Amino acid sequence: MNIPKSSYPRIVIIGGGFAGIALAKKLSNKEVQVVLLDKHNYHTFQPLLYQVSTGGLEPDSIAYPIRKILKDYPNFFFRLAEVQQVVYADKTLITNIGTLHFDYLVLATGSETNFFGNTELQKNSMAMKTIPQSLNLRSLILENFEQALLTDEYHERDALMNFVIVGGGPTGVELAGALAEIKKGILPKDYPDLDTRRVQINLIQSGDRILKEMSEKASQKAEDFLESLGVQIWKNVRVTHYDGKTVSTKSDVTFESATLVWAAGVKAASIKGLDAEDLLTAGNRMKVNEFNQVEGLEGVFAIGDVACMQTEDSPRGHAMMAQPAMQQGRHLGDNLLRFLENKPMRPFAYKDKGSMATVGRNKAVVDMKNMHFQGIFAWFVWMFVHLFFLIGFRNRMVVFVNWVYNYIRFDREARLIIRPYQRDYSQFKEEDK
């Protein structure tokens, strides 16, 4: 790979998510050479992906070119690359665009959807971890309704208008809420020749409450909100099979549905060469010490979702969310600079700023250290926080314009099938034969 030689030590960061970007910013204009690798040329603001899927936002407003984030730092190099392997013994990365030597390596590869080895589910269901995936889901949702117009068989039509979301975490809850609002505000007008009251939104949770990382009060209130919007919540139900048409579960509940969204689990995106069993913990996360160092591999660090720092407060590592990722990124930046100055590194301490989820118009739940609140104020807090953390002034403005418009007009105008998701609908026509 064409990276100029430098007299400064080279720190290679794999991944331009919340953790990688926070770290890179800390290292700007310091006496280090920073190489950031990512397979996309943009940073994705993942918390708003569900709004892309449901036509509320354009994809470009939650993405931000990585080169622009760091364009004023002469010690910074970005390469659009996929890392294939780490050869630790040679301190070298093998990528699709060549090899690269590192002095220090930081894994910030984030996480990917976890189907727990169920290949049938993986093949037939939709994930929502990247912008292309979210756009595929957007296309599929709209295509289902276009398809529903083509049949008089009401079983077929119901299956096309039945949405099954597996996973009651923030992603599942927010998507279910957004779909419920579309059902109410948009579908009856867009599809006057369909009986859109028959649209079903099913949210399936394996445990006994949704938003289980949040307070019980928040879980309860989120359930109330969702139910008031007409979402059916299925607790203690575990999905086992989905052939593209029938969703089977461990219980006797089944669903006929053209759309299963899998939001029931993530695993760390591990890299060949650093995936030895003794380096990993549950969900492929890499064990790190309190300085985010991968134990046993000097000069290798991991931050964000891919890192598992087992502490007393979080014996299974920190939550795989933006806040710990950003804090670890910033903290590791300071630590690396201290280390290079031969000062002792400082242990990471997570500052829990709380968590939140939105269910829909005027409906959100917020947990803060000593405060839990729900409803319209929580919803405004949710919006403000998301606008604040979104990178880029233009993105904030465009998202703000969209939100104000959507709020006033009860609308979501980005319901566009720009690239069709070419689903095979033949399963839904069997009865016709």
Add this chain to the structure above:
Amino acid sequence: MNIPKSSYPRIVIIGGGFAGIALAKKLSNKEVQVVLLDKHNYHTFQPLLYQVSTGGLEPDSIAYPIRKILKDYPNFFFRLAEVQQVVYADKTLITNIGTLHFDYLVLATGSETNFFGNTELQKNSMAMKTIPQSLNLRSLILENFEQALLTDEYHERDALMNFVIVGGGPTGVELAGALAEIKKGILPKDYPDLDTRRVQINLIQSGDRILKEMSEKASQKAEDFLESLGVQIWKNVRVTHYDGKTVSTKSDVTFESATLVWAAGVKAASIKGLDAEDLLTAGNRMKVNEFNQVEGLEGVFAIGDVACMQTEDSPRGHAMMAQPAMQQGRHLGDNLLRFLENKPMRPFAYKDKGSMATVGRNKAVVDMKNMHFQGIFAWFVWMFVHLFFLIGFRNRMVVFVNWVYNYIRFDREARLIIRPYQRDYSQFKEEDK
């Protein structure tokens, strides 16, 4: 196709572009049943596609869901469908979602890129008539620069940074201008390790002036503007071959380039069953009389790009642009209603409101009936007119925010490779072997 029977006559419109939408709006809430078919579920504002390609706008802000445009009209039906054939004898359409009977048929299928039978060119070059095509071009432009970073061979790198635009009409001129601004404002910051002064933008025109539909003054000024931005203009040059690497011409000029954008011609999008030679004129446009009737086929009309109404003022039909399309759509709407009331139809008369093109920041050319002006005022007029004709308040707001931002910051933030355009770059590596 599942369209309810109606006691009203059924008018089927093929195409939701400027002409089709203008017609459908005129027929709203009248005693007709209107079925609009389009292969996309959105209307595309084609004049701004080049801004999507160059990262200035998000695709969603120049698209508008067709269902929403016409959602309040109970006599209106939209179907996402591709028309495969018209069987005039049966007054029936064959589409990918079934057949449909019509009482009246209006072709508003618009136009598509014309490669004049040169399949090599068609295979290797980029077109810019649809949103997916524009996004492909956006991805390719950005991927070229990422690719240019991977080589030390300066021939290769130059070819990757050499853009050849064929066609000196508004599309070619506007794209060339936008690329020139990217070269100046964005590339040096985004790619500090490339010598972006070597980026070339070549605009090739087969005739002896660009913007040949406009006044000579406008052509001259547009050339001056482009040259001041560093665009190389090649007049009286005809491209004959492009193998993906070398652009050959009838003259002895050749270019080594990874990107050829073909904006040198369009042809009407004709439909099987209505493509008999005697129905068509140059560029596959359908001959229509002054009422937009296809001669010899009672009840069949054509409007917009696909129609060729030969008049004294426009012996080769009206320009294939938004204005004639919208005017013909509205006019045909009135005429159809008159016809159904047994009133005589009125001949179409085109009101030329002028034409315009923008070259870049503060640089545009405007021709109006008795007025030609260029420069910053023309540029403001261009922006105002485009915002005005854009469909949808949200789209206008988002485009406005982007333009203000881009203007103040000399920036284009949507430089995102959301779906990579998987170009084969192996041709550019031959020298390495």
